[in-house]
Structures are given as C-alpha cells and as structure tokens.
Amino acid sequence: DAGVIQSPRHEVTEMGQEVTLRCKPISGHDYLFWYRQTMMRGLELLIYFNNNVPIDDSGMPEDRFSAKMPNASFSTLKIQPSEPRDSAVYFCASRAATNEKLFFGSGTQLSVL
Amino acid sequence: EDQVTQSPEALRLQEGESSSLNCSYTVSGLRGLFWYRQDPGKGPEFLFTLYSAGEEKEKERLKATLTKKESFLHITAPKPEDSATYLCAVPGGSNYKLTFGKGTLLTVNP
Numbered sequence: 625d626a627g628v629i630q631s632p633r634h635e636v637t638e639m640g641q642e643v644t645l646r647c648k649p650i651s652g653h654d655y656l657f658w659y660r661q662t663m664m665r666g667l668e669l670l671i672y673f674n675n676n677v678p679i680d681d682s683g684m685p686e687d688r689f690s691a692k693m694p695n696a697s698f699s700t701l702k703i704q705p706s707e708p709r710d711s712a713v714y715f716c717a718s719r720a721a722t723n724e725k726l727f728f729g730s731g732t733q734l735s736v737l
Numbered sequence: 738e739d740q741v742t743q744s745p746e747a748l749r750l751q752e753g754e755s756s757s758l759n760c761s762y763t764v765s766g767l768r769g770l771f772w773y774r775q776d777p778g779k780g781p782e783f784l785f786t787l788y789s790a791g792e793e794k795e796k797e798r799l800k801a802t803l804t805k806k807e808s809f810l811h812i813t814a815p816k817p818e819d820s821a822t823y824l825c826a827v828p829g830g831s832n833y834k835l836t837f838g839k840g841t842l843l844t845v846n847p
Contacts, residue, residue, distance in 0.1 A: 628780070655833055657833075666837055666838065666839035666840065667781070667824065667837040668837075669834055669835065669836075672833060672834065674833075679831075679833075680830070680831070680834060715780050715781075717780070719833075724769065724771070724786050724832075725783045725786075726771075726773075726781075726783060726835065727783070728779075728780025728781050728782070729780050730778070730779055730780055731778075731779070731780055
C-alpha cells in the first residue's frame, strides 16, 4: 500500500488566495483526519470524517476553512481566503475502525505571504 | 480540558547514552496513551499504545511505560538513527480524537 498520499507537498500563495489541499487515505480505512502543525501550537486536529461523513469539525479555526470527503478515496481541505497566520504544515491521516494506529501522510507545507 | 505536556522540549545525547522522555497528561478516564515518532519533513509514525498503569511495551531500543499520571519513553543505548521528534497523545472527547503534546526533539550524536 502506498500509504496516505497528500498533495501538493509545498504550496506558496499570497494572502487572499484560495488554497486547496488534497488527500488520498489508505484503502479500507474508515476514518480520515486533518491536522495542522505549527511550532507554537503543535499538532492540532481540525476535522475528522467517518465513512465520508464529517463527525467533528470543532477544531476548524474559522469559516474560511472547509473540508469535504466526496468519496472513500479522496478528501480536500480548502482555505478561502488564505491569511499569513494559516502558514503551517497540514497533515492528513487515516485509520481503520478496528485498529488504533493512525497513519499520517507526509504533509503539505503551506506558506501564505 | 484535556492536556498533554512533554518534557524536555529538546534532548541531546551521545550515542550509547541512555535517557528518558516524559509525557504527563490530565484526562478524565484514560482510554489509551499513544507514542509517535516524527522525522523531519514527514508525518508522525505510530510506535506504541498503552492502556493501563503498569503496562510496558518495547521496540528495539525504545521502551514505553505508563503510570496513572504520566508515561515515559526510555531510550537505551541510542543510535544516531533514533534522532527524531517523539510525540505522545491521548484520546479526547472521543476515542478517535487525539490530543498531542508538542513533542521532544531528540538528537543523538555519534
């Protein structure tokens, strides 16, 4: 298995632009998570899905952030409009319901200028 | 609010010099404590899960232990390839919602 696949690996954009991050979870995993990592706040959970349905989005910082999971093999995290304080590494992770192991992708390094 | 605190923030060891990393937590009704390893430019990678006080798990030079208030990650005779950030996490409101500590950056010099 290729693991959790995220794209792009790096994204540099200007303030006010729309940013879309993409994730392909491991096949057969029931749960998908979006995390954000910064030096100041560490790794924070933004939202997670179960069987493509959003379960908890209480970590989404603002209405500028939205996430979708149209099918079991694809999810997006969108920021519109982006701001410099959104600069961080965004990780997607997935797991099976029957296994506590969380598998992370390699992340997207986002820089908003 | 559930909290996870890791110490030290950074630790530098010589190859072969054993030490321990600490993870203290405040959570009502612990439903597991997780250890992950993160290499630069990569996502965290699962190491261990501990569920009850007194439980221990080992993997190569790493041994994780758990008490009612904290967990330790013991590193015996570390090698440079053990250099990484080590993160601990506990489930929050649901078993699927992990709260992570900020990690300990371990550097092992040859």
